Amino acid sequence: MEEKILLACHDVSLGYERKPLLEHLDFTVYRGDYVAVLGENGSGKSTLLKSLLGLTPPLAGRIDRSAQKAGQLGYLPQQTPAQRDFPATAEEVVLSGFLNRRGFRIAYTGKERTAALMHMGKLGVLELKDKCYRELSGGQQQRVLLCRALCAANELLILDEPVTGLDPAASQDLYKTLRYLHERENMAILMVTHDVSAALREAKTILHIGQKRWFYGTTEEYLRDESGRRFGTR
Amino acid sequence: MSLLLSMLAYPFIVRAFVVGALVSLCAALLGVPLVLKRYSMIGDGLSHVSFGALAVALACGFAPLWFSIPVVMLAAFFLLRIAESSRVSADAAIAVLSASALAIGVIITSLTTGMTTDVDSYMFGSILAMSRSDVVLSVTLAIAVLVLFVVFYHPLFAVTFDESFSRATGMKVGTYKTLLSLLTALTVVLGMRMMGAMLISSLVIFPALSAMRVFKRFRSVVIFAGVLAVICFCVGLIGSYLLSTPVGATVVVCDLAAFLACAALGRAR
Numbered sequence: 001m002e003e004k005i006l007l008a009c010h011d012v013s014l015g016y017e018r019k020p021l022l023e024h025l026d027f028t029v030y031r032g033d034y035v036a037v038l039g040e041n042g043s044g045k046s047t048l049l050k051s052l053l054g055l056t057p058p059l060a061g062r063i064d065r066s067a068q069k070a071g072q073l074g075y076l077p078q079q080t081p082a083q084r085d086f087p088a089t090a091e092e093v094v095l096s097g098f099l100n101r102r103g104f105r106i107a108y109t110g111k112e113r114t115a116a117l118m119h120m121g122k123l124g125v126l127e128l129k130d131k132c133y134r135e136l137s138g139g140q141q142q143r144v145l146l147c148r149a150l151c152a153a154n155e156l157l158i159l160d161e162p163v164t165g166l167d168p169a170a171s172q173d174l175y176k177t178l179r180y181l182h183e184r185e186n187m188a189i190l191m192v193t194h195d196v197s198a199a200l201r202e203a204k205t206i207l208h209i210g211q212k213r214w215f216y217g218t219t220e221e222y223l224r225d226e227s228g229r230r231f232g233t234r
Numbered sequence: 235m236s237l238l239l240s241m242l243a244y245p246f247i248v249r250a251f252v253v254g255a256l257v258s259l260c261a262a263l264l265g266v267p268l269v270l271k272r273y274s275m276i277g278d279g280l281s282h283v284s285f286g287a288l289a290v291a292l293a294c295g296f297a298p299l300w301f302s303i304p305v306v307m308l309a310a311f312f313l314l315r316i317a318e319s320s321r322v323s324a325d326a327a328i329a330v331l332s333a334s335a336l337a338i339g340v341i342i343t344s345l346t347t348g349m350t351t352d353v354d355s356y357m358f359g360s361i362l363a364m365s366r367s368d369v370v371l372s373v374t375l376a377i378a379v380l381v382l383f384v385v386f387y388h389p390l391f392a393v394t395f396d397e398s399f400s401r402a403t404g405m406k407v408g409t410y411k412t413l414l415s416l417l418t419a420l421t422v423v424l425g426m427r428m429m430g431a432m433l434i435s436s437l438v439i440f441p442a443l444s445a446m447r448v449f450k451r452f453r454s455v456v457i458f459a460g461v462l463a464v465i466c467f468c469v470g471l472i473g474s475y476l477l478s479t480p481v482g483a484t485v486v487v488c489d490l491a492a493f494l495a496c497a498a499l500g501r502a503r
Contacts, residue, residue: 053402068404075402082272086395087445088452096392099405106385132450145399152403 004031005066006073006156006188007052012061014047020059021047022209027216029190031155034182036199036206037192043210045192049160052190067156067188074153076145078160084134090144091129094120097151112151119147123177139170146177157181159191163198171195175202241475249364250428250481254467256376257425258485261434262441262463263383264418266456267394269442275328276313276415277438280422282332283309285431286339288356293346299367303423309335310419314411336431359430359482361474368424375420382413383456391452429482437463440489447493447500466492 008028015021021044029035039045050056053075054065067073074097094116095108108116120126125143128136136144142162149157162178163171175198181187193199199206206222208215215225241247261277268274287302313331317324343353355363383390392400393410401407418438426434441459449455470485477484 055398055401068402071404073403075399077396077398077402080396082270083396086270086452087450087455088391088395089450092391092452093395096388096395097399097403099389099392099400099403106387108388135450148399158402 004155005029005064006031006033007067007190008064009052009058010062010064012051012063013059014044014051015059016047018059021212022214023060023212025061025209025214027207029156029188031188032182032186033188033190034202034204035188035190036203037190037209038196038199038206039209045209046160048209049158049192052158067153070155072153072155074149074151074157076142076149076157076159076162078164079141079145084141086133088133089130090120090125090133090136090140091116093133093144094129094147094151097148116147116151119150120144122180123147123150137170138166139173142166142170142174143177146174150181153187156188156190159189159193161192161194163193163195171198178202237472237476241472246362246364247471247475249366249369250361251468251471253364253368253372253424254428254471254481254485255464256372257421257428258437258441258463258467259460260372260376260379260417260421261425261437262459263379263456264414264421265438265440265442266445266459267390267414268418269439269446270394273314273317274435274439275325276310276317277418277422277435279313279328279332279335280306280310280419281426281431281434282339283335284419284423284426284434285356286335286342288427289339289343289353292353293342299371299423303420306419306423307416310415311412314415355430356427357431358480359426359428359433361428361471361481363427368427371420372424375417375424379417379421382417386410387453387456395452429485430480433482433486436486436489440486440493441466444489444493444496447496462492463489 006029009025012025013020013023014025037045037048047056051058051063052065054068095112098108098112117126117129120129123143123146125140125147128140128144133141133144163174166174178189179202182189191199191203200219200223204218206215206217206219208222215222217225265277268276284302284306287305288298291298291301313328316327347353389405390410392405393407397407422434425437429437441463442455444462445455445459449458466488467485470488471481473479473488474481474484
């Protein structure tokens with residue numbers, strides 16, 4: 001059986017107002033992949049992310065978002081300052097992950113509530129479920145948001161700089177959690193990050209973008225590649 | 235009790251009670267997502283635009299409500315766009331817009347009718363301003379807002395908490411935000427003639443802030459904000475009857491007292 005495609009870029013160009021940052025981007029994310037997206041600031045990482053999520057159309061080319069169309073995509077955005085003091089319990093936040101395109105509902109089903117609590121148990125935040133989101137630590141907040149993403153997804157997680165603002169211990173915990181989801185639950189992960197050493201350690205595949213060129217391949221290939229030698233061994 | 239009965243003997247006070255309580259409820263409910271999304275200034279901007287629109291309507295002899303409702307809705311739509319765009323600093327843009335609307339309103343008034351009691355009541359509110367059509371409109375508005383909050387509670391929460399996540403998972407974020415701003419516009423237009431253009435935005439902001447001091451659940455915050463707003467309005471209206479003070483200012487002072495109490499309670503916990 002052929003591997004299931006979750007997300008694919010076909011000859012995609014990205015940029016602002018007709019000025020392309022990146023051209024002829026071509027890659028495919030299959031079920032069970034673990035991709036780290038690397039690149040300097042301003043290289044187009046956030047633009048790429050927006051296009052992958054279908055929020056802004058690419059300048060050219062085609063993006064196949066099968067996972068998102070099937071309601072199998074979970075997203076962990078960067079936190080906004082407004083969120084950090086939001087009056088909601090962790091459970092309310094996690095449950096909101098079920099509100100994806102599968103449709104609108106007035107109340108959550110018992111099944112969804114159970115699933116939400118299971119995700120929270122798996123990620124070690126079950127005892128925080130009645131706590132207020134704003135009283136959680138940065139690492140706990142990130143885990144709660146990850147639980148919400150799991151409620152929305154069962155195939156692919158897209159993470160936007162998940163360890164920004166976390167202390168080293170919390171970052172390691174988060175990577176461990178992602179590894180667990182990847183290995184045990186066969187969840188595909190696409191993670192935009194600045195943390196090069198963690199990306200090389202954790203991910204199997206690297207997408208490096210910048211200066212109008214891009215690289216997509218395994219971590220080993222990346223370290224042999226020119227851009228990897230310059231960027232990854234610093 | 236006899237005080238309440240003697241008040242309710244005046245039909246205009248009955249109308250003020252109904253319209254005021256419903257508008258306070260709507261403003262408080264809509265205020266929770268607006269305050270949390272850092273759009274508090276939109277309410278303030280809308281009230282000034284609403285003042286300008288009423289002044290123009292008065293000068294040209296249009297029916298004040300039917301002229302200002304579409305104008306303010308349009309303004310709400312634009313203010314939302316301004317607040318969203320990162321290119322201009324949103325608070326400055328809103329301040330400019332609201333000051334301009336106010337200035338135009340004042341100039342038009344002084345050129346035509348002069349500062350009549352009508353205009354004064356738009357600025358600081360009047361209990362006499364409520365007509366039968368206001369009652370009908372406010373009941374309709376309250377039903378619309380309640381339906382929005384009961385039926386669409388969960389999506390509303392999701393959009394308020396995290397727009398980018400909601401967008402990424404395929405929710406129609408824009409629709410909810412437009413709906414919120416249009417209903418806010420309607421609330422502001424209806425409420426400002428009683429509360430005053432200068433004071434109406436407090437109905438949007440105070441209850442949400444007070445509720446957020448005390449409660450940790452989003453649902454509790456929404457419900458408490460609504461209840462608190464209605465109580466504060468009723469206390470304020472009775473107070474203004476007893477002390478013969480302007481109703482808008484009295485209600486705002488009640489809201490302030492409630493906020494201080496909630497803040498103290500939240501701190502004590």
